[in-house]
Amino acid sequence: MPAHRRRILISMCLALATVVSAVASLNVALPDLARATGATPTQLQWIVDGYALVFAGLLLPAGALGDRLGRRRVLLAGLAVFGGAALVAIFVTDPGQLIAARVAMGLGAALIMPTTLSIITSVFPTDERERAVAAWAGVAGGSGLLGLLVSGVLLEWFDWSSVFATNVVLAVLAATATLINVRDAETHERPALDPVGAALSALGLSALVWGVIEGPQRGWTDGLVLGGFAGGALLLSAFVSWELRREQPMLDPRLFALRGFAAGSLSIFVQFFALFGFMFVVMQYLQFVLGYTPLEAGFALAPVAVVMIGLSQRVPALVHRFGARAVAPTGLATMAAGFALLATAGAEASYWRLLVGLLVLAIGMALATTPATSAIVDALPAEKQGVASAVNDASREVGGALGIAVLGSVLTEGATRADGVTAALLTGAGVLLLGAVAVALRAPSAQRRGAYASRSGSGRSSPTGAQPSGPGA
Template sequence: MLDTQSTPEVDAPAGARRPGLVLAVTCLALAVVVSAMASLNVALPDIAAQTHADQTQQSWIIDAYSLVFASLLLPAGALGDRFGRRRALIAGLVIYGAASAAAALSTSPDMLIALRAVMGAGAALVMPATLSTITSTFPREQRARAVSVWAAVAGASGVLGLMASGMLLQSWSWSSVFWFNAALVTVALVGTLVFVPESAERGAPRLDVVGAVLAAGGVATVVYAVIEAPVNSWGSATTLGGLGLGLLLVAGFVLWELRQRHPLLDPRLFRNRRFAAGSLSITMQFFALFGFMFVLMQYLQLLRGDSALEAALSLLAMPIGMVPTSRLSPRLSARFGARGPWTLGLLGLAAGLAILAQLGTNSSYLAVAAGLIPLGAGLGLAMPPATTAITDALPPQLQNVGSAVNDLARELGGALGIAVLSSLLNGVYRDHLHPAGVPAHVTEVARSSIAAATAIGGPVLDPARTAFTDGLHVALLAASAVALTAALAVAALLGRRRRRDPAADADAD
């Protein structure tokens, strides 16, 4: 581990005098890179029509961003700790903004995929720098509240990104989504140059290059295998081989880090129950969140017949529950301890998903909102203590790495959630679709997707809608079970620690 007695080198005292402006700027940068993971989904039909992208290329236009983003988070976080978090934030915003502007001018799907990957590299520099800048700028007594704002922005940005994209697409082409991102990045970059202070570590050790390569390779291989699993099938040699190779690289990373004097990420940190609980909770929360959004957007557009904008606006019930509870969560944690609101939030997430799992082919929007509000409220309660547990477990000179662990948990959870829940949805849909009096080849086409069945129509349509709803039930109940498991795990981890070492737990809070 790095020397815990080293002190951060902080410039630009204006940032310390204006922490609110620092928070606003970093949250704007965060919102841009988080919203990019979901906002392009609503633009895919327009992109496919204008660039002639096939189904595989459309998938990678979305997934290339997440793949590079997740694989570079740990190395990018370490670079920020060593060379300066403000510098990392500036570099990431420049890379992201330039790639976004170039993507807006792209006419080739392959070029768009490549530029989305470059945007992911920029986002990997930005996201950990935003959280570590906040934790190094705000004093300890104000940090939990600032982190709760960061967590609320991180949680709501995906929905707000979908809504913004839907509004843009009402009047302009898909390139407007990228121009909009470039404009927001420009504002964030100017704000960073003016208001954000620098923080870097004096005497930081040399970057662990081998550890960085192993971490990036392991995460990239696992995420690639998970993303491709619905296409290749979970039992295919490609999927199992990819997962096996990725886990082997991750195991190699762990063994290498245990032998290093200055590791990129010390695996022993996970002996800290709060750090372990925070990492596990964030992963499972985003497993449920991203997986549910992928499933529900299809339900809203293909079964309810909502437009892209209407589907995005439908999700606004979620931040209605999330924003107030994310502000309340630090106060409840300060008064009663983190375990109560944290566990309650995860239970609220599980309840919201279970309610959404009851949606039928003709459910009203009130039934959708009835699940979205407790789901959002649960995320608002659970995200701040989970994020704070990760950052508070580390010394100041490792804040960027801690932020990267938090962000990596989000990305891995999201990728797993989309892959697993979509696989469950598609598997049940195919197994349950048996339209009567329809030729076998037509049935097979209908089984490829609910969109194909809708295009066929006729006697296929109603059985397809019922089969899709069956798949939605299974997928969202699985997401609810994951959230419930997370609640039980967090309660056990924090409860056991509290009984064994109350003083240590109080210090951690």
């Protein structure tokens, strides 16, 4: 890999880590934040969830915006919004203002995440793209866990605002690296904007994620929760209907008829359902059952991130040798084995026993993520890489929100916290196994890049041999 493309990859992974680490890193600081600001439990919930709600809801429009206006430009705008909002959060003490700051950070994150992957897929030639996507996928999975560790270290010496200060520093570093290393020129045709589709997808996904977030608190049969699900379903149905009628749709629903695209999206959804739910459950297990401090819990989970990021670079070679149809389901099944091992740990487990399960989980995640992400982005031509990346990210965020809600609910229903942890982890293992079977049945034996193009004037879909657009982003 030439040095200039390596610098681009590092810049994009830094920007990605900035966003992903902010999803969970604040959880460690919530007790300190509550004491300092007087935030109620509901306000604390929305300081965390306001970010996730806006982030997930705006991913598809943000990806399309990057395709239309230029990915480098949109990425820099997202980093400016994200970093500026985090800077404001350092100096405010009112819970309502913190919620607003986190919402603004979610907007910036939505602009950042899909553009990082679409820049990579547009810049790297075919013989290097798989390794670059693998590095991106490893950081996407591992940097959330590293964020927990960094937050735990900071809180040993500083107060809760240090978490936001770290967000600012990372955003500045990522913006500087992007300005230096990523060129502005783009050669592919830029698709037209779709404001109606953007609004319908944003509102529909937001309503769906809101229902998932509120379900454990209000009850899954609460009228508002059911209303959120119903509203989300209606809006997303309207989005599908609208996109099917457009000559140049933002996201053509027919894409999900492509076996690779559908299997990749399902796999990402299941992986992050399990991983986000695992992070929520295992942090409580380590601290409340085994008595770890937040810092000790962060160090305990660090090997998962290290293995995921390191092993991801080796996965493309396995895919070439055995095929994505074998590697991706094997990864999900291996994750399930890791969950099952951790579920048997009990209330007095040694760390070495936990480590075995954690390493198995990390190996499975590395095996599953890279072929799934590659399947999604390889299905679309260069001018639609922002939307392809956004589908990957939306699958991740919606799956993660549902995983926290479902596994968190199972956790609270246990007779003891240890019993709840066991039940939650076994539930996660079951979902992963079902996902492995579904992906194995749905995944194609092969899929070439650009397998789908937007409808032409004749109203029909056609395959394309679209190649990357060159060094521009």
